[in-house]
Amino acid sequence: MAAHSHHHHHARTQDGIDWSTRLAFFRQADELDAEARRVVARRLVRPLPDRPTVLDVGCGTGGMAVALVEALSARGGGTLVLVDGTPEMLDAATSAARSAATYEGDTATAVVKVRPVLADLATERPVEFAGPAQLVWASNVVHHLPDQRAAVAGLVEAVSPGGWLALAEGGLEGKFLPWDLGVGEPGLSARLSGARAHWFTLMRENIEGSVRLPGGWNTVLADLGMLDVTAFSYLIDHPAPPKQAVRDWAVNQLKWHREVAGDLLHPSDRDAVRRLLDPQDPAYLGLRDDVFLLMANTVHLGRKP
Template sequence: MAQHSHHHTAHTHDHDHGTSLADLLDLDAEVLGSYLEPLTEWVGQHLRETPRRIVDVGSGTGVGTLTLARRFPAAEVIAIDRSEFMLERLGTAAREQGLADRLSVVHADLDVAWTAVGAADVVWAASSLHEVADPDRVLRDMCAALNPAGLLVVVEMDALPRLLPDDVGVGRPGLESRCHEALARMNWNSHPNWQTHLERNGFEVVEERTFVSEANPAPPSTGRYAQTYLRRIRSALDGQLAADDRITLDLLLSDDDPNSVLRRTDLIPRGTRTAWAARRP
């Protein structure tokens, strides 16, 4: 598995790793999830009819799944993921939000085969399409699974989240940028522009749009989000950063250092997602 900082959990097997990633996904939604409301509203603008069945491919903890369920209250929503742990967490959240009666979960590995979920009006694939072994085959499967004029929505995190000020007050300025540059060399968060893939696999691309999130003022959970997220970066970049940057990052990640992200008041989380809306003719 290539290392990515995205919102898909298809390759989660270890329980502790799964718990950590699930926490990160939910914290990301708390801190940077403001894009979901305008994004799902945009989806609605491209629908020709009220959707009756929505399929979320690579649902993770279901932040997008449940947003779609609230946006389209007449729809049955089916969440597919290869992580049973994530699907259990999604089921719990659905019950807590009173949405369980319209949600079905399907444990499936789409690298093996498309799963029979019936004809859909909307298929949603957020930060998951770039994870499958053969995206073109999966796109053809999605096209076949959609009703005529049905809509596929592909969403990608087109840049890693920004959390830190350029100068964190210790070490050299520009730490976060250097981390992102190192992660880019490791192909973190890499994905193509999906338009060509969509068109050659039977879709008509309706629109591509970028959605921006900036949490200012930062919500109370920002420190925990920053610590959880930067710990994943620190682990991935072991041996990839200069010694002084590793020291600075460890100070930021500590629980009790004055520079810890848990204590800082200068965090301004920012993120962007790009979405493609494509219709089955």
């Protein structure tokens, strides 16, 4: 996925992923997702009271934090609390958000306070990070925690009465490769997706204390007492021929697929991936005109009574 922000204290976490090594990749994704996220941030901030407190849980490198700062600035300010468990991620998000907050400081009186909190969601309660918030945003965070329903319950606890929880989970997996690359067998993209889905299932099973989710995210929100439960999806669409940022993202995305699920691929697919990632090969992804980025992210919303 383009926008994956995760968090934990330890460099190597329970899900086995060293998030600090993914910093450059997340920054790249933030840049490509920026326009779509601005629209989402404005939509989420619109119903909030004046000068609200917003909690961005698992803020990653701060792509959504910047969008939230801009949306809050435009309506008179507020407080943004950033939470992540990887210090490098949290630092990146904090400086990005703070520079957005002071961007028009000489003319505007709107001030958004940005407060970073280093914390591990698997062991700490979000309500302790900021007290009740009028909006809690958590994107692609919960599915890395052992008990996902308990994690959502913790997020609900951090929402003030009448406030909103916005849970960005699921959608349509990002596509970035054409059906036939002229290398290996056609349909590599679908087989990569299958391998990654298999890896994800194994990753969930191997998290210590892992508990299966009883159903879809909307039913979880409703079961936890949230009202007006609904969802919307937003598109990230960078068509071919791509700008170089999209090519670079595609190279890193394919490397990530290879890293997590490469051994689940047929040897001929592994060979095709090796060629696509070789800068000396004519098939190299970083120079192709037929790569793109197309994905849909879903945001599940609920309001606290």
